[in-house]
Amino acid sequence: xxxxxxxxxxxxxxxxxxxxxxxxxxxxxxxxxxxxxxxxxxxxxxxxxxxxxxxxxxxxxxxxxxxxxxxxxxxxxxxxxxxxxxxxxxxxxxxxxxxxxxxxxxxxxxxxxxxxxxxxxxxxxxxxxxxxxxxxxxxxxxxxxxxxxxxxxxxxxxxxxxxxxxxxxxxxxxxxxxxxxxxxxxxxxxxxxxxxxxxxxxxxxxxxxxxxxxxxxxxxxxxxxxxxxxxxxxxxxxxxxxxxxxxxxxxxxxxxxxxxxxxxxxxxxxxxxxxxxxxxxxxxxxxxxxxxxxxxxxxxxxxxxxxxxxxxxxxxxxxxxxxxxxxxxxxxxxxxxxxxxxxxxxxxxxxxxxxxxxxxxxxxxxxxxxxxxxxxxxxxxxxxxxxxxxxxxxxxxxxxxxxxxxxxxxxxxxxxxxxxxxxxxxxxxxxx
Numbered sequence: 001x002x003x004x005x006x007x008x009x010x011x012x013x014x015x016x017x018x019x020x021x022x023x024x025x026x027x028x029x030x031x032x033x034x035x036x037x038x039x040x041x042x043x044x045x046x047x048x049x050x051x052x053x054x055x056x057x058x059x060x061x062x063x064x065x066x067x068x069x070x071x072x073x074x075x076x077x078x079x080x081x082x083x084x085x086x087x088x089x090x091x092x093x094x095x096x097x098x099x100x101x102x103x104x105x106x107x108x109x110x111x112x113x114x115x116x117x118x119x120x121x122x123x124x125x126x127x128x129x130x131x132x133x134x135x136x137x138x139x140x141x142x143x144x145x146x147x148x149x150x151x152x153x154x155x156x157x158x159x160x161x162x163x164x165x166x167x168x169x170x171x172x173x174x175x176x177x178x179x180x181x182x183x184x185x186x187x188x189x190x191x192x193x194x195x196x197x198x199x200x201x202x203x204x205x206x207x208x209x210x211x212x213x214x215x216x217x218x219x220x221x222x223x224x225x226x227x228x229x230x231x232x233x234x235x236x237x238x239x240x241x242x243x244x245x246x247x248x249x250x251x252x253x254x255x256x257x258x259x260x261x262x263x264x265x266x267x268x269x270x271x272x273x274x275x276x277x278x279x280x281x282x283x284x285x286x287x288x289x290x291x292x293x294x295x296x297x298x299x300x301x302x303x304x305x306x307x308x309x310x311x312x313x314x315x316x317x318x319x320x321x322x323x324x325x326x327x328x329x330x331x332x333x334x335x336x337x338x339x340x341x342x343x344x345x346x347x348x349x350x351x352x353x354x355x356x357x358x359x360x361x362x363x364x365x366x367x368x369x370x371x372x373x374x375x376x377x378x379x380x381x382x383x384x385x386x387x388x389x390x391x392x393x394x395x396x397x398x399x400x401x402x403x404x405x406x407x408x409x410x411x412x413x414x415x416x417x418x419x420x421x422x423x424x425x426x427x428x429x430x431x432x
Contacts, residue, residue, distance in 0.1 A: 006033075009392070009407060025392045025407065032393040037385050047371045055081050055340045055366035056167050062358070062373065063161045068111070071104040071156065072351030073373075074165040075226055076358040079347030081167050084362050085338050092331040093169045096155055099324040100162070101225045101349070103151030105317040106144060106189070107159070108352035109310045112415045113196060114141025117307045120409040121203040137199070140192050144314070147182075147189045151321060154178055169335030179325050186322040193315035194290055200311045201294035206304045206406070208391065212267045212383045214274035214301075215248075217350055219282040223316055224275060226349045231278050233299075234266065241348045244357050248374060261379045269383045270354025270376045271414065272309040273300050287316040303387055303413035310415075340366025351376050353415055377416050384414055 009025035026034040046065055050058055058077040063070035075097060082089060089097065114137070115127035124130040131138040149159035154174045156162025164170050214233040217224035230239040239247060250259035262268065276283075277299040280291065291312045300309055342364040348357045354376030361370040391410040395403050 009404070025388065027392065027396060030396050032389055032396065035385050035389045035392065037381055037388070047373055050360075050368050050371040053368050055085070055338075055360075055362055055368065058358075058360065058368065058371070059165050059167060060163070063165075065373070065375070066351075067160055068108050069104055069351045069353065069356075070161045071101050071152070071165070072349055072356045073358075074162065075101060075349040076347040076356045076373075077360070078165065078167050079226065079349065080345040080358045080360045081347070081362070082338065082345070083347065084343040084345035084360065085167075085341055085366075087168060087336055087338050089169055089336060092329055093334075093336070095324050095328060096170065096174070098225055099321055099328070100152060100155040100165070102317040102321040102324070103148045103155065105148070105225075105352055106314060106321065107146075107148030107152065108415075109314040109317070110141050110144035110148060112352075113200065113307055113310055113314065114138060114144075116415070117310075117412050118200065118203075120405070120412060121200075121205070121307070140195070144189055144192055144196070144318075147185050147318075150182065150185070154182070166335055168338040169333075171334060173330050173334045176328070176330055179328060182325055183322065186318060186325060189318040190286070190315065190322060193311070193318045194286070197290040197294050197308065197311040197315055200307045203307070205302065205308070206409075208302050208304055208387070208394070210269065210273070210301045210303055210383065210387055211390075212269045212386065213263055214277050215263055215268045215270050215379075216274040216278050216355055217348060219279045221282070223282045223284070223287075223313075223320075224279055224350050228348075230348070230355070232263065232268070233274075233278065234264070234268075241357070242346045244346065244348065244374075245359065245372070248357070248379070250374065250378070259378050260382045261374065262382065267382045267386055268379070270379050272306055272313055272352075272354075273303065274354065275350060276300055276309045276312065283312070283316050284319045286319055287312050290315055303410065306413050306415075340364070353377060354379065377414075380414055380416070384411065384416070387413070 006029060007027040024036045025032060046062065050061060058081065059074040062073035062077050065073050119126055119130045122130060127138060152159045152162055157164035164172060216231060217227040218229040218231040218238055220227055228241045230241060230244065247263050248261050250261045253260050280298060294308050296308060340362060342362055344361045346359050348355055356376055357374040359372040360368055363369055388407065388410055391406055395406045
């Protein structure tokens with residue numbers, strides 16, 4: 001970024017991402033001349049770490065990449081390896097996987113909406129400060145998160161880095177009575193999630209339109225969580241998951257240790273806005289009705305309105321979880337047999353933050369020869385930088401405090417892999 005005279009917005013540490021990052025915005029007069037989202041955490045080498053491991057190990061290893069969305073890593077890795085081994089997990093085992101994923105969506109979306117994003121709209125420094133004036137609202141969010149955590153414990157073995165997921169299904173089936181006992185809590189959660197949509201729809205949401213393509217999994221009769229087809233806003237063609245690498249290209253940029261991705265050489269976005277805009281017709285009826293009442297159309301490209309879309313997805317996940325628990329009947333076995341063989345497999349699922357892609361190559365013994373993992377946050381980095389540029393330019397006339405708050409909020413729109421509940425950035429504005 002070239003040196004200029006003028007204002008410099010310098011974020012030394014993004015405390016709410018899973019890792020270490022910084023942001024710098026340079027303004028020359030009334031013009032933004034540069035934006036950098038600098039992810040400076042040293043590489044973690046998970047893909048290299050997987051090489052030489054057995055085919056059953058990636059779900060447990062990759063879950064450690066993220067403490068908020070470990071199920072996404074477990075599911076994407078399992079789907080890729082099962083494809084190599086010619087295994088299909090269906091029926092009640094597939095339903096249990098979706099139920100576990102719903103638990104992750106509930107706890108993740110509730111955490112973001114209530115403790116990390118809502119304070120931006122209500123003028124608080126964080127969730128604790130907000131709780132002093134809105135205790136009942138914050139308690140509702142915490143209880144929603146608890147419902148998601150409990151589902152992950154029952155199906156996955158524990159709420160953080162579940163230990164019950166394996167290639168082919170699960171190590172053991174959840175207790176049927178314990179699952180049935182979740183029905184009252186899930187009924188409450190559906191009502192609380194509906195109230196959440198109404199609550200956030202009343203926020204004063206800045207007017208902004210993101211200029212990027214949208215990419216998500218295609219729903220197969222239901223709102224997408226796991227699948228084998230990808231849809232985009234740029235083309236009517238459906239892309240098989242196997243062709244992800246032919247469209248999504250990652251590259252290094254000088255100011256970041258994280259890779260930047262483009263889709264067919266264009267900036268693209270994954271996550272709630274993409275899922276909703278490309279699949280909103282597949283939402284449960286109550287969620288579709290809530291979205292309409294909240295003023296969402298058939299497409300949403302405003303990142304500041306992502307809190308409303310996440311609330312709609314929270315409602316969808318609660319509704320789906322209640323249905324799955326009511327319909328669950330224990331299958332004959334906790335997993336289907338998986339015999340390793342040589343080959344290449346691809347898996348994708350929708351983490352709370354967006355499409356998560358895994359690719360593995362195994363030898364005939366089931367040893368991992370190569371692994372590729374493309375997480376949603378890295379796919380969104382180019383879009384985040386583009387939006388930061390536009391948001392900073394639109395707010396260039398604001399004073400330091402207001403512009404700082406708007407830039408912080410623009411980052412939080414994307415819920416970038418949160419590792420703690422801290423609700424501030426070390427942001428300095430220097431005027432020449």
